[in-house]
Amino acid sequence: MDSAASRIIKARQYAAEKDQRIRVYSFEVEIHGDNANHFVSYNRGKWNCDCEEFIRRGICAHVMAMEEILGDSVEPAFLPEPGSAAA
Numbered sequence: 001m002d003s004a005a006s007r008i009i010k011a012r013q014y015a016a017e018k019d020q021r022i023r024v025y026s027f028e029v030e031i032h033g034d035n036a037n038h039f040v041s042y043n044r045g046k047w048n049c050d051c052e053e054f055i056r057r058g059i060c061a062h063v064m065a066m067e068e069i070l071g072d073s074v075e076p077a078f079l080p081e082p083g084s085a086a087a
């Protein structure tokens with residue numbers, strides 16, 4: 001097998017095993033929502049989105065979509081603060 005072919009196989013293996021092999025530290029994406037575009041960012045476990053839902057609740061469909069895509073490569077978005085008076 002030539003080195004190009006083995007590189008492709010390795011790449012596919014790494015991608016398929018992303019939950020074990022990949023740790024994401026930061027990214028910025030734009031999500032085209034049904035009503036508006038939203039800007040989602042992630043930095044060392046801290047999620048952010050510019051939508052109203054995220055500002056009110058700390059979680060939203062845009063962040064959840066990115067969690068779904070990235071799986072265990074990122075930290076969970078919704079971890080309620082201990083002792084916070086969440087309704």
Ligand SMILES: [Zn+2]
Pocket residue numbers: 038049050051052053054059060061062063
């Ligand atoms: Zn959002």
